[in-house]
Amino acid sequence: MEPIAARIEAISQSLPKGVTLVAVSKYHTEDAIVQAYQTGQRIFGESHVQELLPKAAHLPDDIEWHFIGHLQTNKVKYIAPFVSLIHSVDSLRLLREIDRQGARCQRTVDVLLELHVAQEESKFGLTVEACRQLLAQGEWKQMKHVRIRGLMTMASFVDDEQQIAREFATANQFWEEAKLRYFADAPWFDTRSWGMSDDYGIALTEGANMVRIGSAIFGQRTYPGQ
Numbered sequence: 001m002e003p004i005a006a007r008i009e010a011i012s013q014s015l016p017k018g019v020t021l022v023a024v025s026k027y028h029t030e031d032a033i034v035q036a037y038q039t040g041q042r043i044f045g046e047s048h049v050q051e052l053l054p055k056a057a058h059l060p061d062d063i064e065w066h067f068i069g070h071l072q073t074n075k076v077k078y079i080a081p082f083v084s085l086i087h088s089v090d091s092l093r094l095l096r097e098i099d100r101q102g103a104r105c106q107r108t109v110d111v112l113l114e115l116h117v118a119q120e121e122s123k124f125g126l127t128v129e130a131c132r133q134l135l136a137q138g139e140w141k142q143m144k145h146v147r148i149r150g151l152m153t154m155a156s157f158v159d160d161e162q163q164i165a166r167e168f169a170t171a172n173q174f175w176e177e178a179k180l181r182y183f184a185d186a187p188w189f190d191t192r193s194w195g196m197s198d199d200y201g202i203a204l205t206e207g208a209n210m211v212r213i214g215s216a217i218f219g220q221r222t223y224p225g226q
């Protein structure tokens with residue numbers, strides 16, 4: 001296996017201009033993150049608050065930490081002071097808590113709404129209809145300490161590339177709808193976070209401008225207890 005630095009450089013160089021790479025470092029060591037950092041990568045994604053906190057404390061301050069995992073409301077307070085983008089907002093309740101914690105630390109926290117387009121039941125995220133309702137309900141417009149930057153989604157874990165493409169296309173269409181209806185005058189609503197190691201090529205053809213890549217950079221993850 002080639003070293004992390006070689007893999008991340010190859011991936012970065014292959015991405016079209018204007019596409020942001022989030023290096024997903026969950027379950028990988030601080031040393032692995034440093035190897036990627038030394039190539040110039042500054043955006044890293046983590047899925048667990050208890051793993052992100054020590055990494056953020058030990059590693060360089062100019063890293064932009066993205067939170068990509070399911071976020072419990074009672075943990076928002078730990079990451080609100082420093083997180084640069086939360087990809088996984090899937091309820092109004094969570095949005096309210098991020099706004100509240102943003103106010104407490106005098107920040108505006110950037111977020112994406114997580115859309116559920118995959119077939120699998122187990123995935124988190126708002127259905128297109130639920131997301132439409134959240135936006136129509138309008139309470140988010142009064143929130144001064146949270147800013148909706150766009151949408152995130154994950155496709156089904158299947159081999160059928162057409163299905164994956166259809167799911168990303170659904171997210172992309174809804175992004176266009178939301179942009180037109182609610183964010184036409186909001187240049188910050190600019191983010192379409194779809195695509196992981198196995199499907200980012202498809203995601204790019206379906207409008208992604210942010211990809212979240214873990215194992216293709218860092219290798220397979222070993223989960224605790226395995």
Ligand SMILES: *Cc1c(COP(=O)(O)O)cnc(C)c1O
Nearest residue numbers: 024047068196197212213214215
């Ligand atoms: C783990 C994870 C990724 C990265 O997955 P890879 O297949 O390792 O690239 C991307 N997005 C989310 C939400 C994840 O949890």
